[in-house]
Amino acid sequence: MPTMRPTRRLTAAALAGLLLVAGCARKGGCTGDYCGTLVIATGGEPDVLLPAVSDRAITRDVTDQLFLKLADLGLSGNTVGDEDFQPLLAERWEWDTPTTLVFHLDPRARWEDGRAVTAADVAFTYDIYTDSLVSSPFRSALRHIAAVTTRDSLTVVFRFRQRYPEMFFDAVYHMRILPSHLLREVPRSQWRSAAFGRAPVGDGPYRFVAWRAGESLELSADSTFFLGRPHLRRLIWRFTPDQQVAVTQLIAGDADAVEVLVTPDNVQRACADAARLSCYPYKGSAYGYLGFNLAAPGDSTKPHPLFGDRELRRALFMTVDRGALLHNVFGDLAKVPPGPMSQLYWIWDPETRELPHDSARAARTLTRLGWTDSDGDGIRDRDAHPLAFRLLVPTTSAVRRQYARLLQEQFRTMGIDVQLDEVDFSVFNERVRGGRFDALINTWNTDPTPSSGISQSWTRAGFGRSNYGRYENPAFERLVDRAVASVASRAEAKRTWRAAIEILNQDAPAIFLFATENVAAVHKRVADVRIRPDAWSALVRTWRIPADRLTDRDRVER
Amino acid sequence: MAAWLVRRLAASIAIVWAVVTLTFVIVHLAHGSPCGQGDGRPVSPETCAALIRRFALDRPIGTQYVKYLGALLRGDLGESLALHRPVADALAEALPNTLTLALTALILDFALGVALGIYQAARERRFGDIALGNAALFVNSMPTFWLGLVLLLLLAQWLRLFPVGGLRDLVLCPRLDSLPCLADFAWHLTLPALTLGLVGAAGTARYQRAALLEVVRQDFVRTARAKGLPERRVLLVHALRNALLPLITLFGLTFPFLLTGAVLVETVFAWPGMGRLAVTAILQRDYPVVTAAALIASVMVVLGNLLADALYGVADPRIRVRAT
Numbered sequence: 001m002p003t004m005r006p007t008r009r010l011t012a013a014a015l016a017g018l019l020l021v022a023g024c025a026r027k028g029g030c031t032g033d034y035c036g037t038l039v040i041a042t043g044g045e046p047d048v049l050l051p052a053v054s055d056r057a058i059t060r061d062v063t064d065q066l067f068l069k070l071a072d073l074g075l076s077g078n079t080v081g082d083e084d085f086q087p088l089l090a091e092r093w094e095w096d097t098p099t100t101l102v103f104h105l106d107p108r109a110r111w112e113d114g115r116a117v118t119a120a121d122v123a124f125t126y127d128i129y130t131d132s133l134v135s136s137p138f139r140s141a142l143r144h145i146a147a148v149t150t151r152d153s154l155t156v157v158f159r160f161r162q163r164y165p166e167m168f169f170d171a172v173y174h175m176r177i178l179p180s181h182l183l184r185e186v187p188r189s190q191w192r193s194a195a196f197g198r199a200p201v202g203d204g205p206y207r208f209v210a211w212r213a214g215e216s217l218e219l220s221a222d223s224t225f226f227l228g229r230p231h232l233r234r235l236i237w238r239f240t241p242d243q244q245v246a247v248t249q250l251i252a253g254d255a256d257a258v259e260v261l262v263t264p265d266n267v268q269r270a271c272a273d274a275a276r277l278s279c280y281p282y283k284g285s286a287y288g289y290l291g292f293n294l295a296a297p298g299d300s301t302k303p304h305p306l307f308g309d310r311e312l313r314r315a316l317f318m319t320v321d322r323g324a325l326l327h328n329v330f331g332d333l334a335k336v337p338p339g340p341m342s343q344l345y346w347i348w349d350p351e352t353r354e355l356p357h358d359s360a361r362a363a364r365t366l367t368r369l370g371w372t373d374s375d376g377d378g379i380r381d382r383d384a385h386p387l388a389f390r391l392l393v394p395t396t397s398a399v400r401r402q403y404a405r406l407l408q409e410q411f412r413t414m415g416i417d418v419q420l421d422e423v424d425f426s427v428f429n430e431r432v433r434g435g436r437f438d439a440l441i442n443t444w445n446t447d448p449t450p451s452s453g454i455s456q457s458w459t460r461a462g463f464g465r466s467n468y469g470r471y472e473n474p475a476f477e478r479l480v481d482r483a484v485a486s487v488a489s490r491a492e493a494k495r496t497w498r499a500a501i502e503i504l505n506q507d508a509p510a511i512f513l514f515a516t517e518n519v520a521a522v523h524k525r526v527a528d529v530r531i532r533p534d535a536w537s538a539l540v541r542t543w544r545i546p547a548d549r550l551t552d553r554d555r556v557e558r
Numbered sequence: 559m560a561a562w563l564v565r566r567l568a569a570s571i572a573i574v575w576a577v578v579t580l581t582f583v584i585v586h587l588a589h590g591s592p593c594g595q596g597d598g599r600p601v602s603p604e605t606c607a608a609l610i611r612r613f614a615l616d617r618p619i620g621t622q623y624v625k626y627l628g629a630l631l632r633g634d635l636g637e638s639l640a641l642h643r644p645v646a647d648a649l650a651e652a653l654p655n656t657l658t659l660a661l662t663a664l665i666l667d668f669a670l671g672v673a674l675g676i677y678q679a680a681r682e683r684r685f686g687d688i689a690l691g692n693a694a695l696f697v698n699s700m701p702t703f704w705l706g707l708v709l710l711l712l713l714a715q716w717l718r719l720f721p722v723g724g725l726r727d728l729v730l731c732p733r734l735d736s737l738p739c740l741a742d743f744a745w746h747l748t749l750p751a752l753t754l755g756l757v758g759a760a761g762t763a764r765y766q767r768a769a770l771l772e773v774v775r776q777d778f779v780r781t782a783r784a785k786g787l788p789e790r791r792v793l794l795v796h797a798l799r800n801a802l803l804p805l806i807t808l809f810g811l812t813f814p815f816l817l818t819g820a821v822l823v824e825t826v827f828a829w830p831g832m833g834r835l836a837v838t839a840i841l842q843r844d845y846p847v848v849t850a851a852a853l854i855a856s857v858m859v860v861l862g863n864l865l866a867d868a869l870y871g872v873a874d875p876r877i878r879v880r881a882t
Contacts (some may be wrong), residue, residue, distance in 0.1 A: 037729050048642045135608040189612070192642040213641075213651045214830030216728050236728050240828045245723065249828075252715055252722040396841070426590025426843045433591070433603075465603055553729045 030555045034221070036232040036545030037554050038526065040537070041255035043243030045214065048197035051176040052128050055137040057445070058237070061259075061537045065219055065235065066202030067176035070103050070122070073169075075532055077344065079449040080490050082168040088227070089117060089177055089203070099160040101171055107154055108226035111179050112201045119150035124180035133188035138174040141452055145170065164485050165493060166451055173447070177203070205230045205541040215239060221541075231528075231544030233554075247521075250277070256523040259536050260284075264331030270521045277521045283343035283533040284334070284516030288400065288443040290391070290407060291469045291510040292316075298436045300463075300470055306389055307439070307469075311369055313508040317355045318362035319414045320511050325406050329399060330514060337515035339501035340458055342446045344533055346490075347497040348515075354505045362414060373415050380415040388417035389438040394428040400441040403513060407441075432468050440468065441513075448534045450497060451484045458504060471509035476500050525549035566867065570860040574853065581852035582626060585845050586619050592639045592843040613639060615845075626849070635853075636846035640839070645850045648835060653854065655725065656824070656831035659750055660816040666755030667762055667812060672805070674759065675766020680793060682771060690763070698760035703822040706753040710826060713749060720749045723828030750827040754819050758812055765808050769801040776800075799873070806869045813862030817855050 044058040051063040071093070074084030082093070090103040109117035126148035129136045144167070146159045158171045182201055186194045200208050205227070206219035217237045221230040238255055240246045247266045249255045251273070261267045261279070271279040292307035307313055322336045335343065338352035366372075371380040371387045380387040393404045401422060408418045423431070431437050444466075446453045457466040459477045479500035486493040520536055522529050525545050532538045545554055592615070593606035610616050614625070629636060635645040674694065678687040697705070714722040726732075726746055731739035773779060774797050782796045783789075821833030828834075832851055839847035 039728060047640060132604075135605050137602050137605055139604070140602070193637060198643065210732065212830070213648060214834055215725055218728070218732065234729075238724065238728060239830075240723065241825045241834065245828055248715065249722050249724075252718070254722055254724065424590065424841060426592070426841065429593060430589060430591040433593075556730060 029557055030233065031550070032547055033544060034223070034229060034231055034233055035547070035550050035554045036526070036543075037234040037236065037556075038232050038257060038523075038540070038543070039236045039238055039255045040257045040259075041238045041240055041246035041249045042259065043240055043246050045239040046217070048192055048194075049200045049208070049211070050178075050191065050194065050197040052125070052134060052136045052138070052178065053192050053197075060535060062217060062219070062237065063176055063200075063202075064204070064535060064538050065206040065540065066200055066204045066208060067178065068109070068117075068202075068204050069172050069176055070105075071168075071172040072538065073173065073448060073532065073534060075530065077346065077448050077533060079169040079173075079346065080165045080493070085168065085172065089122075090172075096157070098163045099167075101158040101160070101167065102151070103156050103158070103171075105154040105156065106226060109203055110224075110226070111182075111203050112207050112222070113179075113182075115179070115181060116153075117177065117179075117203050118153045119156040120153070121177050121180045122156040123148050123150050124184065125175050125178045128178065128183070128188075128191070129175055131188050134191050141170060141174045162485075165490070166449055166484075169449060179203070206235060209234075225541075228541075230541040232526075232540065235540065250521055256526065258521055260518045261521055264333055267331075267333065267519050271519070274524075276524055278524050278526075278529070280520045280522065280529060280531050282518050282520065282531045282536065284518040285342050285344045285447070285534060286443050286445050287337050287340065287342045287512065287515040288403070288441065289340065289510040289512045290320075290403075290439055290441050292439050292508075293435060293437055293469050294509060295435055295470045297438060298434065300435050304438070306387070309369070310507060311365060312371075314355055314506075315362045315365040315369070316411070316416070317508040317511050318358045318365070319416070320407065320410055321357045321359075322511065322513055323357070325403060325410070326514050328406060329402050330516070332517070333519065334514040334516050337512045339505055339512060340444075340454060340510065341450060341501075341515065342444070343515045343517065344446060344448045345450045346448075347450050347494055347501070349494070349498050352498050352505070353502045355508060359414065366414070371415075378412075378415060379417045386417055387415065388419070390419045390421050392421045392423065392428060392431060392437040392440040394425045395422050396425045397441075397443070399514075400443065403441055435468070435470070437468075442468065454500075455480060455484065458509070469509055471504075471507070473503060473507055476503040476507070479503065525551065525554075566864060570864065573860055574856045577856035578630070578849060578853050579623070581849050582623055582845075583619070585840075585843070585848045586622065588843070590843045592845070609639060613637075630853075635850040638839070638844055638847050640842045640844040641847070645846045648847065649832065649850055649854060652830060652832045652835045655829060656817070656820050656833060659747065659754065659823070659829060659831060660813070660820055662747055662751040663754035663758065663816050663819075664809075664812065666751055667758035667816075668805070668809070670755065670759035671762020672766050674763035675770060676793065676798065678763065678767040679770035679774065680789075687767075691767070694760040694763045696760075697756055698764070700757060702753060702757050702819045703826055705757060706750070706823050706826040709749050709753055721746050723826075725830060750823050750829050753823050753826075754816055757819070758815065762805065762808060762812075765804055766801065769804045770797055773797045773801045802873055803870070806866050806873060809869070810863045810866030814855075814859045817858055 042058055044056060046059040046062055047054050047056060049059065049063055049066065051059065051067055068089045070090040071085045071087050073079070074086050076084045078084045089105055089109055091106040093101060093103045096102050105117060105119060111117060126145070128134050129138055130142055144161050144164065146161045149157050151157055160167050179201060183196060186196065198211060202208070205222055205225045207222050209218040209220050211217045216239060219235045221233050223229050238249065240249060243260065243262050246255070246258050247261055247270065250258045251270055261270055267279065270277050292313055293304050294307050296302040296304050326334055326336055338348070338350055338354055341348055366380060370382040373380050375381065391404055391407070393400050395401065404420050408420060411418045432440060444453065444457060456462045458471055459467065459480060460472045463470060479496055483493050483496035483500060486496055520531055526543055527546055529543050530539045593609060614622060626636070635649070637643065638645050638648055641648055674690055678690050681687045710722060714720045724746060725743065726739065727742050731742045734740055734743055774793070779792060779797050782792045820831060821837060823829065824831045824833040825837060832854065836848060836851035839851065
């Protein structure tokens with residue numbers, strides 16, 4: 001009978017022991033309602049935990065747990081007036097005059113170091129967000145606020161330059177209040193590299209514990225949080241190279257939650273695991289489009305030889321079967337937008353008039369414009385110039401690359417030659433900013449209001465900024481200005497917005513392809529999961545793991 | 559010996575300088591702007607302008623280079639454009655992870671490769687040799703990232719024998735301060751190290767087999783056999799030492815391969831090392847991090863080759879004599 005030599009037996013025993021130890025979780029002692037640990041897998045990583053200088057979604061997700069706003073959106077997502085806004089640092093507010101808003105801070109609010117949160121912190125925060133040296137990405141969103149002053153240690157006054165429907169939203173939504181006593185000495189030009197940004201001290205429901213670059217970030221609940229102790233004791237963000245890897249980690253059981261499952265296939269896989277995961281659909285904040293450059297590439301003073309022609313753009317729009325493309329790429333995880341808007345916008349109206357998908361009409365228009373296939377090569381031409389253009393796409397987006405190929409094929413059937421320029425995001429960004437493209441597939445992530453996004457991307461105000469295709473129409477802009485400033489009723493503002501969007505749709509500066517519908521997945525043991533579409537984890541402090549669903553990993557003490 | 563060492567060190571510094579200079583020029587001349595965010599969105603024109611002003615990216619490349627070299631000589635690697643922190647801090651966190659991965663893979667590569675090579679040489683042209691030779695060729699032909707994906711799919715996702723990525727169990731082992739946590743770390747390290755090590759081991763086995771077969775036909779081995787020494791002793795004691803010289807050359811070549819391979823493997827296995835840091839930095843045009851990563855990698859390669867040269871002297875005294 002074969003026997004093992006002593007050394008081999010020893011090696012085998014050591015290996016077995018190692019595996020046993022590795023497989024054993026340490027039993028912990030936490031019991032009750034405040035023991036949960038949530039591991040969130042994510043494809044991004046914050047650059048710095050200072051909300052004034054970063055608008056990355058993942059930075060927002062983390063800093064929302066560390067720093068409070070004065071008030072925040074309710075689940076309805078309303079941005080007009082102050083209806084449904086939820087008090088956070090401010091326990092109440094009132095309007096002194098139509099352009100003067102007074103907030104009364106909650107006296108129970110404390111920074112992690114024990115100091116009270118004061119009106120001076122709010123004024124300091126406004127000063128930081130609007131300082132050109134700090135160069136906050138939110139600076140332009142605060143342009144209608146003339147001043148923020150203190151009346152006493154718990155009363156702060158916002159004065160606006162003019163009256164408009166989203167004054168309250170602008171006052172509370174963009175700024176997370178920062179501790180002036182800890183940040184006052186940081187030179188304004190060096191805010192982005194301040195040490196505070198890697199070990200922040202906040203006033204929110206969670207406290208910073210550790211940030212391991214490239215790997216994870218951990219927060220622990222503040223058991224004394226004045227708005228109620230968070231049920232989940234620990235939040236851990238696990239950073240992965242991209243969102244697909246994050247989903248893989250969730251499905252493999254290495255994480256408890258992901259913000260978005262990205263593809264229909266992932267949704268099917270994750271949501272099919274009903275014993276372990278729950279899926280939560282919510283409105284997405286992104287919309288994507290094929291945008292035409294209305295100016296000559298690299299020379300914004302001249303019109304584009306093709307896309308300067310409105311009729312040609314309209315014909316191209318009518319060529320594309322947006323519904324079929326969307327079904328192919330997203331399945332049910334997106335909608336065809338009725339204009340330049342994400343599903344978050346309250347102006348979303350499926351009845352908005354758009355150009356139809358009508359390939360016969362598109363073909364007639366092209367022929368009428370003189371674009372015919374005179375040499376029988378399958379590509380329309382005019383004056384010996386083929387009807388051809390290049391489509392700029394970033395390689396970092398699988399969705400956009402997929403769309404590009406499908407669009408290329410749809411245009412080919414109409415006799416239009418589209419060549420794809422697939423470049424990495426840095427090059428895409430550089431070329432787009434310089435106007436060096438014929439057409440591009442772009443995506444915008446929007447905040448909940450159309451007021452800033454549409455103006456920046458589709459009016460003259462966005463030239464040199466986000467209006468890459470340099471679309472302009474004075475009639476459209478007049479209506480946008482009227483809708484933004486309308487203080488009548490929300491219904492009236494919505495009608496004005498719709499009229500504006502219909503003008504834009506008729507001009508076809510872009511083909512609006514998709515507006516995302518997100519699906520988050522969270523481990524089944526987590527209860528009371530509520531997701532606010534504009535910031536999916538904003539309400540995580542109210543999520544909980546009931547005592548009878550706790551696992552050893554939730555209970556473990558460290 | 560001292561003169562040789564000085565000559566080698568001077569050559570090494572020149573190589574590192576050349577690599578750094580080339581990297582600096584290439585990344586600065588490459589198309590693309592650092593004004594994009596990690597999550598694929600552009601920053602505002604104002605923020606972009608502030609970034610360019612702050613890091614003097616609007617200056618001529620020559621001016622930037624001189625400034626960079628001056629800082630480098632003072633030991634300052636600069637500040638990351640995207641991470642908003644000193645590059646040295648970012649590298650200090652990532653480098654140990656990459657070295658752990660690369661050294662584990664190196665040990666696996668040579669331990670497995672040498673063992674397989676010896677086994678094959680001892681059974682020349684028999685079934686075991688032929689089967690292992692073909693298997694080694696197959697594995698050696700695989701791209702590292704592809705093997706990583708296959709192992710990930712098979713052993714982590716389907717069979718659930720290993721974690722799908724990361725460095726550790728974030729809940730139970732936030733620090734490596736206990737035996738269970740060290741074991742957990744080893745468990746997380748297994749697949750990425752196996753991916754890197756297996757491909758190398760397949761190549762090493764082929765080298766080792768060829769080297770050993772060449773040595774066993776020499777007179778001193780025949781003499782050892784004629785003296786009646788057991789075959790195992792002939793192979794492992796007399797022949798193997800003389801067959802190790804080509805492996806030392808291979809060691810010098812393997813180290814750079816492991817470092818470059820780690821770039822892909824770290825991405826596949828979400829391993830927070832220098833490779834992942836460098837890839838992200840390249841995509842974001844984070845010039846200081848890219849240049850610093852190239853600097854560190856070139857220093858590693860040069861050190862690996864120096865070590866290989868020193869090992870020649872240990873393995874073959876004749877080389878040591880010539881070097882002096």
